[in-house]
Amino acid sequence: MRLVTKLLIYIAVSFILAFIIDAYLVTTGVDQIKFSIMAAVRMFTPLAAVITILLIEGEKVIEGLKGYGLRLFKLRYLLLALSIPYLIYGLGVLYALIANMPLVNPIIKISEEYGAEIPMDPNVLLMLSLLTTVLTGLTINTACAFGEEIGWRGLLLDELIKVLGYFRSVVVIGVIWALWHAPLIVLIGFNYPHHRDLVGVSMFMAICIVLSAFLALLKLKSGSVIPSAVTHGTFNACRGLMLFTVDVEDELLTMPVGVLALLSMITIYVILHLALLRGGLHGGE
Template identity: 40%
Template sequence: MLTISRSVITIPLFLIVLLIITLPYDYLLLNHSLITDQVVYQVLLTLRNYIPFTVVLITLKLLGVNIRLTLKELGLKFCKIRYLLLSGLIPYAIYSIGVAYALLIGLNVVNPLIPLYEEYGAKLYPGSESFLLTLSLLSTLFVGSTVLGLIMLGQEVGWRGLLLSEFMKVFKNYLLSSLLVGVVWGLWYTPLVILYGFYFPNHRDLIGVLVMVLTCISLSTLFSYVKYRFNSLLTPAAVSGVLNGLHNLMVRTVVVDELYSIPTGFLGIISTTTLTLILYLIKRPTRI
């Protein structure tokens, strides 16, 4: 692995390369006059998740280390299937805790398929709401843990892989390292939040960016826990995949402004933090 002294070089190098690649990529992505085909646009938006992975490869190449060995040491390796399934269940716990908090403070909770179908102008037959919601929740566990998980792995190699590892070497503190990774992670979404309305279509401003950063900080602590608990980057990738798969349902379950929603609003932040504390009290990862 990289030495402690080299970590001081690795972190700024990673951040500089990340900036150099992300800014022109986002300019291309957000300039619709350059990309008119919607399919191409969606493919490019999906591939954006692999920018952190690409940055890791470039950083390791510039440092002259063994890339394959270092990636394995960072956690890019297979894990047991049950670890993926357990990780995939975590977003459902965030969902449940968030709904519980919403009910506790008297917010309006609805079946998310009802507003979702209305937005797309689709017809939802009376009496089918509960069955379709159950089907959606179950199918998302599989798709999120596999297909979407592989997509989100591109981010995890960067955030919970190289960046978390190097912050841990410098600061020797799990919470501080996770917080710093969360800040970088959240700021990485800034162009999409402000210019595209990513996650916060009604708050394309600094408030939206701030809530996104706070959301990423809370999720970063949880994802770091999962990574160290199961010793594989595939597990936080599975959490992220299922969480993204559930997003359209979660954000429409509680009738509030998106800044207060689940999972990328204050309800999500509180529920994620609550779950992380519970998991940490139940079993602390041995590598922390």
């Protein structure tokens, strides 16, 4: 199958299925439980697109998925993948301090937001919450993130890098990834409740491009999409804590999808890229 045909099929299937879910959410109303369930289902639409292409090509699905990165990998890449979201979080807090932005224990803000009592010392509960994000990130969140990663950093990256190279592939995938999320931002206010417009979509596009660079680097060096799914899933697990750590109302300025997060991501990515680039971009060792 020609590359252009493969890309068009991938985009058509993943976008149409995702937009059907978005339409369901918009027309039936959104509550937290329903959104969480449907958002998890939505994450598997890129996987559905990959399977569709494999079936059209007459390939065995499992073998095809292995070819796009469903493989074992070295333990060091798991540890690296797990650490990245917390490095982004920690450096984001440091940048907030430098910028003199107000910081709070996110547990206190979350309890105020949802009208819940704090059953123990907020600092202890914060430590327990961080441990919980590790467990959640490594399990259910990674499983859901795999549904996306086998598409974005699996099929798309493997196919595009042949003709565009690494950096241009990262940008193209980041743009497509952001547009795939765009209806959630505009129609529901996902990530940007104060910017359900081009501003919110544009900021998320920048976030997606930089995150895509992280995730692509992990995929190429480990030879597997699973480390990418671990970073993706764990980052999602940390979103709530990140969001309520910096006491600024405008989400464009803070974490996990604002300027603070973007600066933190860029800084850590540059260091990581220089460290992992030794020995070449493609690894799998």
